[in-house]
Amino acid sequence: MMGKNIKVIFDTNVWISFLIGKRLSFIKKYISSGEITIIITEQLLNEIKEVTSRKKLKKYFPQQSVIELINFLETIAEQVAIKPIHFINRDPKDNFLLDLIDFSEADYLVTGDKDLLEHNPFKTATILTPKNFETALTEKQ
16 A cells, blocks of 8 residues: 555546546546545646547547546546646647646656656656556555
């Protein structure tokens, strides 16, 4: 069992994979056990809504699943207000995730985005792929 509750930011691409049904069930285990605190911000919720409404992705999951995910995140996640202070990522629309690390003092950012992964570590956070995050959590137990 891990000691302290760890703060985790999951990038939109991880939530999309979760909705599609990729093997991310380990996330559920840690959320339900209370071992991790999910960190979100308004920009992240808006990005999830925007990406899941894209025609090419809508066919992979029912809209009800998206609604349930948003409601779930709004209910259980720690919502953090941020201000834009970082302008270092090649994809400017992802800079808010670096800001979120800073304002929340997150322990991890979990993403499949290669540009974000190049910034590992960043401030308080280790930036990992979902697979490497699962390995890191398993090793902490």
